[in-house]
Amino acid sequence: MSNGSDLPTSGQGAASITDLVTTLKGVVSQLSSGNLNWQTFITAIATISTTLTAIQATLVRSVSRANGTFTLAAAATTTIAQPAVLASSFIELQPTNAAGGTLMGSAASLYISSINPGVSFTVATANASSPSGTQTFMYAVFN
Numbered sequence: 001m002s003n004g005s006d007l008p009t010s011g012q013g014a015a016s017i018t019d020l021v022t023t024l025k026g027v028v029s030q031l032s033s034g035n036l037n038w039q040t041f042i043t044a045i046a047t048i049s050t051t052l053t054a055i056q057a058t059l060v061r062s063v064s065r066a067n068g069t070f071t072l073a074a075a076a077t078t079t080i081a082q083p084a085v086l087a088s089s090f091i092e093l094q095p096t097n098a099a100g101g102t103l104m105g106s107a108a109s110l111y112i113s114s115i116n117p118g119v120s121f122t123v124a125t126a127n128a129s130s131p132s133g134t135q136t137f138m139y140a141v142f143n
Contacts, residue, residue, distance in 0.1 A: 072137070
């Protein structure tokens with residue numbers, strides 16, 4: 001996959017991390033020996049930029065994410081509307097005020113009690129108590 005200048009050959013898909021490391025080693029070697037051809041350097045930077053853009057796009061496509069905020073109802077359960085949620089979603093909750101932080105550190109800590117795919121998810125207090133309704137949270141849904 002090399003074209004003789006320690007650069008991945010274009011037209012063969014995105015370079016791997018190993019190709020990037022090899023490219024960078026080649027550029028560093030040429031820089032330290034004073035033999036760097038500016039065209040090779042520019043090509044190396046362009047290759048690295050293109051590859052990093054491709055890696056970023058792949059990561060974004062691989063991890064679908066939705067996020068939002070909610071305030072707990074003064075009830076043992078609260079349903080949060082979120083059309084991006086799937087039955088297999090991982091949902092991360094984070095308190096955003098002191099009341100939420102205190103709740104999460106207590107026997108009433110929240111858990112995801114149900115998911116209605118494409119519609120919503122429900123959180124419940126672990127001890128089935130009704131909080132004050134002032135606790136605020138942010139969430140991220142990973143599919």
